[in-house]
Amino acid sequence: MTNDLGSLLRAWRDRCSPADVGLSGHGRRRAQGLRREELAGLAGVSVDYLVRLEQGRSRRPSQPIVAALARALQLDEAENALLHQAAGLPAPSGRVVPVHIPPGVQRLVTRMTDYPVAVYAADWSLITWNTMWSALYGDPAGSPAADRNVIRATFCAPPSWANIHGPDEEIERALVADLRQAVTTYPEDEELRTLVAEASAASPRFRSLWRSGAAGRHLSSRKTVHHRLVGDLVLDCDVLTVTGSDLRITVYTAAAGSAAAERLEFLRVGAVHTVTP
Template sequence: MDRQELGAFLRSRRERLRPQDVGLPSGPRRRTPGLRREEAAVLAHISTEYFVRLEQGRASRPSGEVLAGIAGALRLTDAETDHLHVLAGTAPTHTRLHRRDVRPSILALLDRLPQTAAFVISAAFEVLAWNRLAAALMEDFAQLAPEDRNLARRAFLGPQRPDAPLYGISDATEFRHRVVMELHATRARYPADPAVTGLVDELRTASPDFARLWERHDVQAASMLTKTFRHPAVGEITVDCDALTLTDRDQRLVLYSAPTGSPGADALALLDVLGAAVP
């Protein structure tokens, strides 16, 4: 049970709700945002004192019934409810280090995908493996130190300005938000992994933007279906974006492709020819 993170998550979810969202009158002017603690407690069918202790990180582990009541009271989504259970210690967690070794079959698959930029990332956004087209589209990860292949670190700490596009992508702001949301879930799954906790601590300290988003405690991101890169050699490339979860190692295979005959497909084909010659 991660008492401090659980308390912060509950507080963030309570403060985002308005009384009218849960069928309560708004009443007189309020000094603090969202529901009052006593209102959330009544809706969850628990005592106000216990709810306050949960938010303050002083309570004992809540039961599944209590968590179900809280999830309903705070109108949590399925993803948020799962995250609540992980923080409360009532869901299975990974007590070891997150895995960085990629299955040989996936490594072989990367090089067999036609005109598709493909790479594998860990639960902590480390780029673990990639194919030739991914290197041409984004950057040659082989030329980077392992710590510099982390997309979360790249998104928030450079080398470009914090407000500059990441690899020229059109949805850099949305991507950064997604990174924070997914790192919340990763940290909950691997609370004892120094690589994960160290990355989060580094980003919270070095990036005000990351710290601000982290305090929102969001844990559910919208799917990214397409993405546009502004590439220095071939211009704009709009691709379909698919991410396949490799469940056994808690990794993801990310695929960037484009429909046959589309401008994006033509641009990827050109990049495939240029390969390592692309700056």
């Protein structure tokens, strides 16, 4: 039996540049591209499991694992569909919230080292982030996917790993309006409907905002982040939408010379040696 999945993974791993995924390319490297342990770390799987996939001893990875491998390997849309097919999974469709990140967006996140940057799906689930983002908010690596959703963190319960920003009615309204637009765009996404039901059950504030019927994109805001180490940071948060993929790139900045800028710089220095997820 042919092992198309393993062949594809090895070929894409060999061509992937360590610099493009935020890893140092210095020193002697026997591997042409990424080492197995590097890809496994980026995708959040064990090295042993990746070896079994490449050798054909495991042939049916789950959809979240395939999506994580596609992001780590920086596959384009066609390659992502091919990887799903090789894993025996249906290719992502336009009927559910997309989570695939185009290679250019991944490189952008990796190389923007001075500011906190994160990428969210249309349901406000965190997909990837840079070291400055984890220095600002906390490191979500290893936490359940449900704990990485902004709607749950805002209206249900904040995750234990996260520094949180203070309650803000304007931001809450913008998030709910943005979520309603996502529900309109992806009416067949069951996880999206579950998220709305969960937030409605947990939060009277969410129920009230949802019943208002407002819909629209969350574009920008000013947030106060309560950081456990450096105190409060008042930051501008701009939300950029990726054309064709419905992803949200959030970028946090502060005015030069401000107290927040100095505190961000302190966090940046401390995050220099942190591994990018």
